[in-house]
Amino acid sequence: xxxxxxxxxxxxxxxxxxxxxxxxxxxxxxxxxxxxxxxxxxxxxxxxxxxxxxxxxxxxxxxxxxxxxxxxxxxxxxxxxxxxxxxxxxxxxxxxxxxxxxxxxxxxxxxxxxxxxxxxxxxxxxxxxxxxxxxxxxxxxxxxxxxxxxxxxxxxxxxxxxxxxxxxxxxxxxxxxxxxxxxxxxxxxxxxxxxxxxxxxxxxxxxxxxxxxxxxxxxxxxxxxxxxxxxxxxxxxxxxxxxxxxxxxxxxxxxxxxxxxxxxxxxxxxxxxxxxxxxxxxxxxxxxxxxxxxxxxxxxxxxxxxxxxxxxxxxxxxxxxxxxxxxxxxxxxxxxxxxxxxxxxxxxxxxxxxxxxxxxxxxxxxxxxxxxxxxxxxxxxxxxxxxxxxxxxxxxxxxxxxxxxxxxxxxxxxxxxxxxxxxxxxxxxxxxxxxxxxxxxxxxxxxxxxxxxxxxxxxxxxxxxxxxxxxxxxxxxxxxxxxxxxxxxxxxxx
Numbered sequence: 001x002x003x004x005x006x007x008x009x010x011x012x013x014x015x016x017x018x019x020x021x022x023x024x025x026x027x028x029x030x031x032x033x034x035x036x037x038x039x040x041x042x043x044x045x046x047x048x049x050x051x052x053x054x055x056x057x058x059x060x061x062x063x064x065x066x067x068x069x070x071x072x073x074x075x076x077x078x079x080x081x082x083x084x085x086x087x088x089x090x091x092x093x094x095x096x097x098x099x100x101x102x103x104x105x106x107x108x109x110x111x112x113x114x115x116x117x118x119x120x121x122x123x124x125x126x127x128x129x130x131x132x133x134x135x136x137x138x139x140x141x142x143x144x145x146x147x148x149x150x151x152x153x154x155x156x157x158x159x160x161x162x163x164x165x166x167x168x169x170x171x172x173x174x175x176x177x178x179x180x181x182x183x184x185x186x187x188x189x190x191x192x193x194x195x196x197x198x199x200x201x202x203x204x205x206x207x208x209x210x211x212x213x214x215x216x217x218x219x220x221x222x223x224x225x226x227x228x229x230x231x232x233x234x235x236x237x238x239x240x241x242x243x244x245x246x247x248x249x250x251x252x253x254x255x256x257x258x259x260x261x262x263x264x265x266x267x268x269x270x271x272x273x274x275x276x277x278x279x280x281x282x283x284x285x286x287x288x289x290x291x292x293x294x295x296x297x298x299x300x301x302x303x304x305x306x307x308x309x310x311x312x313x314x315x316x317x318x319x320x321x322x323x324x325x326x327x328x329x330x331x332x333x334x335x336x337x338x339x340x341x342x343x344x345x346x347x348x349x350x351x352x353x354x355x356x357x358x359x360x361x362x363x364x365x366x367x368x369x370x371x372x373x374x375x376x377x378x379x380x381x382x383x384x385x386x387x388x389x390x391x392x393x394x395x396x397x398x399x400x401x402x403x404x405x406x407x408x409x410x411x412x413x414x415x416x417x418x419x420x421x422x423x424x425x426x427x428x429x430x431x432x433x434x435x436x437x438x439x440x441x442x443x444x445x446x447x448x449x450x451x452x453x454x455x456x457x458x459x460x461x462x463x464x465x466x467x468x469x470x471x472x473x474x475x476x477x478x479x480x481x482x483x484x485x486x487x488x489x490x491x492x493x494x
């Protein structure tokens with residue numbers, strides 16, 4: 001235990017965010033540096049519980065009390081070893097994970113939980129700064145080849161584990177750069193892409209091969225892929241977005257979040273000076289109150305939007321954990337992310353219990369406003385409240401409504417045709433069905449991450465990538481020494 005009285009001596013503390021008026025003028029990450037002593041104090045709050053529920057809260061099973069104690073003892077090198085034992089990319093989860101581990105922290109029962117996520121972030125950054133993150137090349141090659149389709153967190157985690165197990169791994173990505181939604185879906189102010197690039201450099205040095213601008217199923221057929229590789233891991237994500245088919249949906253200026261955000265990221269990468277879809281000088285409405293909606297808000301503000309409004313059909317969440325979501329479950333509570341803080345400071349609004357009825361256009365076929373109404377719900381089925389109809393000006397609308405599952409294209413359709421039961425290649429939710437070994441109904445083809453699980457968290461994607469890698473290694477070698485979290489997957493395929 002780091003400090004037996006640490007949780008009594010110190011209150012929960014996070015590094016301050018840079019002032020709103022400063023950070024909205026650039027695309028750098030929003031947090032200021034955290035003094036080393038302050039971080040050590042935070043690590044000392046960990047109680048090293050007899051039953052560390054944070055392990056269960058984290059899909060990766062991160063050894064949280066161990067590396068909290070190592071930080072307190074100033075043994076940072078061993079801390080990164082314990083962190084890397086369960087997590088390939090702590091610099092990513094330390095920035096982007098919503099921290100279900102903190103929701104499960106025992107200290108959180110009657111106090112503020114340990115700042116686990118920030119300690120994780122600081123360990124990873126210290127390790128890179130000190131040069132401790134080096135390539136881990138396999139001592140022996142297996143002679144087996146594995147194709148990983150998709151370069152998001154699930155695909156990258158699976159690829160790194162399989163490369164280290166001695167297999168020759170090729171990662172296929174249909175975009176022009178590696179990273180999936182980590183590259184093009186996450187705004188720069190949440191994760192600067194240089195941090196992704198340095199991890200990719202490590203993977204390339206270990207022997208993982210990356211092939212970009214390859215649409216598997218089109219540019220390379222499924223038959224050829226199966227001929228050239230001994231196993232295939234599907235990790236293409238759940239990229240079929242949920243739409244809002246209302247009158248006026250076809251108006252110019254109404255876009256999916258994943259049409260809008262990638263262009264903003266491409267502009268930051270130097271692909272063009274001004275993105276084809278921009279909020280500059282416009283009234284912007286973001287429909288959807290989740291993380292992707294918040295990303296759209298922060299992006300619009302930095303692009304120079306005239307006004308920004310975020311709409312959510314659900315009622316405003318409570319400020320504290322509701323009785324229906326007891327500890328150690330992850331609670332749905334009201335949060336103010338950095339983008340929301342910027343929104344409020346600039347006079348924008350987050351509106352709850354609002355349903356969009358129609359997109360209104362001008363004479364040029366461009367969106368000019370939304371017709372909305374207040375609703376009661378969800379128990380009443382989001383029944384409109386009489387007298388609450390109104391219009392909200394908008395020349396740009398971003399739909400951040402989540403995803404329905406993987407895209408049905410040549411890749412999945414061709415694989416389904418090869419399955420022992422083509423009609424059962426997908427599960428009831430439209431995801432790729434898999435057994436407890438992450439194998440699909442096609443021999444030698446595995447699936448990990450959102451493509452098999454459905455829309456979920458980055459930490460779940462990494463956990464699934466690690467588990468799928470262990471299953472593939474066992475399939476190819478007859479056994480595996482790859483560590484993997486124990487995850488609940490689909491039932492056995494019958």
